Amino acid sequence: MGFLDNSGDIILDAVLTDTGRMRLAKGDGSFKIVKFALADDEINYELYNTNHASGSAYYDLEVLQTPILEAFTDNAASMKSKLISIPRTNLLYLPILKLNEVFNSAVTRHAGTKKFLIAVDDDTEDEFSVDTDGNAINGVLYGERPKQGDNFIRIDQGLDTGYELSPSRNLDSDLVETQFLVEIDNRLGQIVSKGGERAIPSFIDDDQIATYYFSLGTDGQYVMENTSKSTNTGEQTIAGPRGTMLNFKVLASIDLNTSDYLFDKLGAANTLAGKTSTSTSIKQINATVRVTGATTGYRLDIPVRFIKKQ
Amino acid sequence: MATIFKTFSSTDIASTRTLLHEAIPITGSIISGTYQRGEGGTEENIKNYSHGMFQSVFDYPFLSSSANQIFDVTVGYSSAISSSAYVQNTKKVNLYNQMAQMLNGYDHTGSIKKFQTSGGVDQDAMVFINFSRLLTKDEVKKESYIMTFASGGEWEASSKFANLITLQDLSGNSNYRVDSPVGEYGFLLSQSAGANSNNFASGDNHVEIGRVYYQAGIIALTASMGIPSGSNANQPGNQEGSFSVNPKQTVSSALTGTTIQVFSNAVRNKINKISFNNTTELNSTVYFCRVHHNEFNYSSNPTYLTASKLRVKNVATDTPVTYITSVGMYSADNELLAVAKLSEPLKKDPTNELTLRVRLDY
Numbered sequence: 090m091g092f093l094d095n096s097g098d099i100i101l102d103a104v105l106t107d108t109g110r111m112r113l114a115k116g117d118g119s120f121k122i123v124k125f126a127l128a129d130d131e132i133n134y135e136l137y138n139t140n141h142a143s144g145s146a147y148y149d150l151e152v153l154q155t156p157i158l159e160a161f162t163d164n165a166a167s168m169k170s171k172l173i174s175i176p177r178t179n180l181l182y183l184p185i186l187k188l189n190e191v192f193n194s195a196v197t198r199h200a201g202t203k204k205f206l207i208a209v210d211d212d213t214e215d216e217f218s219v220d221t222d223g224n225a226i227n228g229v230l231y232g233e234r235p236k237q238g239d240n241f242i243r244i245d246q247g248l249d250t251g252y253e254l255s256p257s258r259n260l261d262s263d264l265v266e267t268q269f270l271v272e273i274d275n276r277l278g279q280i281v282s283k284g285g286e287r288a289i290p291s292f293i294d295d296d297q298i299a300t301y302y303f304s305l306g307t308d309g310q311y312v313m314e315n316t317s318k319s320t321n322t323g324e325q326t327i328a329g330p331r332g333t334m335l336n337f338k339v340l341a342s343i344d345l346n347t348s349d350y351l352f353d354k355l356g357a358a359n360t361l362a363g364k365t366s367t368s369t370s371i372k373q374i375n376a377t378v379r380v381t382g383a384t385t386g387y388r389l390d391i392p393v394r395f396i397k398k399q
Numbered sequence: 400m401a402t403i404f405k406t407f408s409s410t411d412i413a414s415t416r417t418l419l420h421e422a423i424p425i426t427g428s429i430i431s432g433t434y435q436r437g438e439g440g441t442e443e444n445i446k447n448y449s450h451g452m453f454q455s456v457f458d459y460p461f462l463s464s465s466a467n468q469i470f471d472v473t474v475g476y477s478s479a480i481s482s483s484a485y486v487q488n489t490k491k492v493n494l495y496n497q498m499a500q501m502l503n504g505y506d507h508t509g510s511i512k513k514f515q516t517s518g519g520v521d522q523d524a525m526v527f528i529n530f531s532r533l534l535t536k537d538e539v540k541k542e543s544y545i546m547t548f549a550s551g552g553e554w555e556a557s558s559k560f561a562n563l564i565t566l567q568d569l570s571g572n573s574n575y576r577v578d579s580p581v582g583e584y585g586f587l588l589s590q591s592a593g594a595n596s597n598n599f600a601s602g603d604n605h606v607e608i609g610r611v612y613y614q615a616g617i618i619a620l621t622a623s624m625g626i627p628s629g630s631n632a633n634q635p636g637n638q639e640g641s642f643s644v645n646p647k648q649t650v651s652s653a654l655t656g657t658t659i660q661v662f663s664n665a666v667r668n669k670i671n672k673i674s675f676n677n678t679t680e681l682n683s684t685v686y687f688c689r690v691h692h693n694e695f696n697y698s699s700n701p702t703y704l705t706a707s708k709l710r711v712k713n714v715a716t717d718t719p720v721t722y723i724t725s726v727g728m729y730s731a732d733n734e735l736l737a738v739a740k741l742s743e744p745l746k747k748d749p750t751n752e753l754t755l756r757v758r759l760d761y
């Protein structure tokens with residue numbers, strides 16, 4: 090996409106997304122716009138200089154000169170960082186989502202790849218559950234038998250202030266995230282609970298991206314309040330007041346489990362240290378699981394890799 | 400409660416209808432000559448079909464994928480002229496009847512209504528110029544259709560455009576008809592610069608030559624119009640013809656003794672230029688995205704925070720500020736259906752309110 094002409098009046102370049110066109114074509118009434126959101130995808134707030142020597146009128150000089158790209162028609166490529174409505178104007182801190190890799194060894198990423206590895210079949214699960222010395226390998230999720238694996242993904246929410254604010258303070262109720270959206274490529278995997286129960290996607294878009302909603306109270310296996318007041322950095326990743334946390338695992342799709350087609354099409358061959366060898370041959374697909382706070386809009390991309398022993 | 404969506408109320412959504420007009424000029428050089436391979440050679444933008452029932456004019460050599468069909472030319476006559484001795488007699492009668500049933504419909508007995516002048520005189524032989532939808536869009540704008548013809552001369556002679564006649568749907572806005580099954584139509588009237596000029600008799604001024612069907616994008620011209628007389632009328636070296644507006648004129652061998660393709664060549668080569676305005680009916684929904692002073696003042700942009708602290712604030716009492724670049728339009732289940740981008744960042748803080756007007760055209 091090109092940049093929009095910003096030499097004259099402010100113009101608004103509007104397009105239907107691919108999903109919008111698909112719903113329009115269906116003709117079943119599913120194309121109905123009922124709400125809007127605002128976003129600032131191109132903005133880099135690091136350019137906002139509150140120490141500008143010429144005064145406050147110059148704080149956002151560089152921000153306002155940011156050129157804006159034309160609208161993308163891919164619904165997954167737009168509106169990445171949404172603006173938030175909070176009636177109060179005196180907030181100095183906002184909550185974030187953060188991957189918790191310190192709670193215990195079951196929630197850490199794989200040390201070598203810095204990703205969560207999803208073993209798509211039982212052979213792969215067995216091969217990469219322990220190394221050649223019999224030590225457990227962290228960051229490998231059981232993609233065929235999720236109930237048997239201990240590892241899972243944990244996201245914590247709260248004010249990560251470096252303990253400038255104490256975790257003993259309660260997070261203001263309007264900043265507590267009560268609903269999470271989890272997006273994953275439905276061709277590759279599905280979201281399951283820590284106990285291995287499969288979740289039902291809310292919808293799957295035209296690009297095969299499945300969206301799951303998990304709410305505090307109704308999805309107790311996934312979303313729970315983080316009541317810990319601990320300052321132990323070996324347990325909690327949010328260094329400040331805490332809100333909620335999200336736990337889940339990933340179930341590999343039948344396609345990945347039974348066929349190499351998607352591995353050959355979307356992935357590559359590699360080797361990985363496992364039980365039988367320090368360089369076991371695998372096929373792999375890199376992907377992302379995207380977690381978004383439905384209330385606060387904060388978004389976190391979690392790197393995952395689907396692996397299959399060859 | 401923090402929120403990222405704002406629901407439209409019924410007063411935030413409005414439907415509008417706008418008529419958009421484009422000027423469509425078609426020069427004679429595209430219609431005949433621009434893509435001719437050598438003198439007298441193949442015209443690469445003219446497509447003739449093996450069935451021989453019409454001829455298509457493209458804006459570029461038609462074998463190219465970037466070529467667009469701009470109009471078709473064909474001719475037909477009624478059974479009143481029909482004779483088995485005539486060339487392509489059946490096809491010409493069929494074409495006349497097909498166009499008549501489409502454009503004129505049927506009478507009370509179920510018979511196809513002939514083309515007639517507004518005075519009720521039968522027009523038994525008609526030339527049809529059918530414009531593609533690409534050009535006419537939803538309809539031809541009334542009183543915008545102008546067509547100039549060579550009024551005489553050999554159709555392959557370079558001097559043929561020395562004398563021109565103009566056909567125009569004068570009074571199309573105030574004097575059009577609605578009794579056609581394909582919508583509204585107006586009358587194409589002859590125009591001349593002056594009496595007896597341009598092979599144009601004084602009595603020929605403001606005479607009905609044909610019709611323009613606005614919504615169908617079809618021009619129906621009486622076939623006697625401007626066709627040279629003589630037995631070799633459509634061949635190189637033909638005699639000069641005189642302009643005639645007599646709808647009942649016997650068109651002799653110019654029409655009956657030649658194929659539809661040859662006759663279409665003759666008509667096409669006498670067209671000097673065509674211009675009209677098309678009309679696109681834009682049905683729009685306008686969404687007024689009203690942003691109040693206490694809304695959208697914070698961002699989930701990862702660069703907005705450092706250690707969870709807002710970069711745009713030094714102390715809690717500073718006003719928060721954000722910069723809007725995109726507007727997303729969502730369904731009830733949070734699917735992004737449309738997106739709009741601002742051409743430059745728009746500052747939002749608690750001291751201002753905005754209304755962003757997003758228009759979606761259908």
